[in-house]
Amino acid sequence: MDIKKYLNDKKEAVDSFLHKYYKEQRRPTLLQEAMLYCLFAGGKRIRPVLAIASYGACGGKSDEIIPYASALEMIHTYSLIHDDLPAMDNDDLRRGKPTSHKVYGEAVAILAGDALLTDAFSLLSDTTFCHTIKETDLMKALHEISIASGSLGMVAGQAQDILSENSIPDKKILQFIHIHKTRALICASVKLGCILAGSKPDKLEAISSYGSGIGLAFQVVDDILNIEGDAKEMGKAAGSDAKINKMTYPSLYGVEKSRQISKNLISDAINSIASFSSEADSLREIALYLLNRRN
């Protein structure tokens, strides 16, 4: 399969849905502008695409998945806006563009994040998009995503990250941060697709293993790219983690070992869905793409 074309097609489907969803100007102008500025700042839509691929791999046939997959991008975008705030990572650039608070001010940036997070749950509970998808499955998927994003998931990871700045590097803490901050939502994304396809527990278990593997590998590769990546391709200066003394896989394990860890995680992820048919090829290809990406 042509994975680049697959990724691009699905990205376009998500973009098109999000454009339609926020088309009407029914919000305070600056709030809506800030939300859309961040939502369309050049993200690759990895989480939605993973949800769509997982839905297909589990036998899902329709486009009903698109709205619910798009909600994942809203949650991801909110997390980036809040992470970039002066009180947090204090980043001026994201994907080569000024961050939200640099353009709209801190108050509107905080509110744009709050709005995207809350709206994601409006979308995930909007049953008007359900035709073959069961409402009870949608509820189950929403619950998974909320757990992965909340105080036992992504927020816990970001809090630990902030609270560990300038502390002694520690492999357990690093793993806690990566598992919660990055892996949780990526894993919940593939679970969303699997649940909405009406899958049985054994399939969900296999998909969870796949999601855990690629979710952690994604962050390890990110850490490596932060050292070795091309600033232009990355949209931010290489070496920015090292500059602020951030705990990363390369800083604790070295680059070579980190590369091996990410390879093993991806290979385990692919093995965990070995029993799936060729409909899961997109998931297999995405795993390899995430390992070999340059940005």
Add this chain to the structure above:
Amino acid sequence: MDIKKYLNDKKEAVDSFLHKYYKEQRRPTLLQEAMLYCLFAGGKRIRPVLAIASYGACGGKSDEIIPYASALEMIHTYSLIHDDLPAMDNDDLRRGKPTSHKVYGEAVAILAGDALLTDAFSLLSDTTFCHTIKETDLMKALHEISIASGSLGMVAGQAQDILSENSIPDKKILQFIHIHKTRALICASVKLGCILAGSKPDKLEAISSYGSGIGLAFQVVDDILNIEGDAKEMGKAAGSDAKINKMTYPSLYGVEKSRQISKNLISDAINSIASFSSEADSLREIALYLLNRRN
């Protein structure tokens, strides 16, 4: 009925649930501390109590409503934490205590708010608390609450409030702010109880009218108390709105007219549930309590 006892009993039920819900220390210590500091900073639990009263008024019989009602307090608390931030209203005190960011720093305060908001949706999608409550009703209620809290609800109100600072006083803008910032979630709270009781559309419509009336009246009374209230009872200095030139009902309509507006709203609210049995007496009494409260 003894409304003070009713309010206190229900508040205790909510407090007790929230304590249990967050009992286990499974989060980064400071994050969990900040979440609980704000959640137990002396709130009256008006939104949860309204949901419980509405559930009873619509024939709901069990304690199943408590967890879902408690989620409303998590959303309300998140909104207070973010509103108090230096980039927003920059408040040092809330209910007489230092605000979250004064105690835990801005980063942890932002994250505590994010976590409470997200966790509220985990709780609202947790079907293990459902016995007589239908999952499809829970989904419908969750959807109402997310709409009331997101970019078409509470966040829009707060954004408009921030963006209207120092602008020319305007009754339409003031109404937009109050309707979105305060009324939306209060109205969604009574709707939650009504929906979870499995009510028919006509009942939900009556309850919505009740919620709209008391929701707006609540904020008008708040505006009046900000001028006339006793600083000790209010937990903040009287006149703080006027000091920062905030648009309020008294500043646009005068105190006497504002008092009349709030009285009319409460009386309309009570009328809209005139056909309800004595099981709705708690809703009637709460409406009068909200009108006559001193803090």
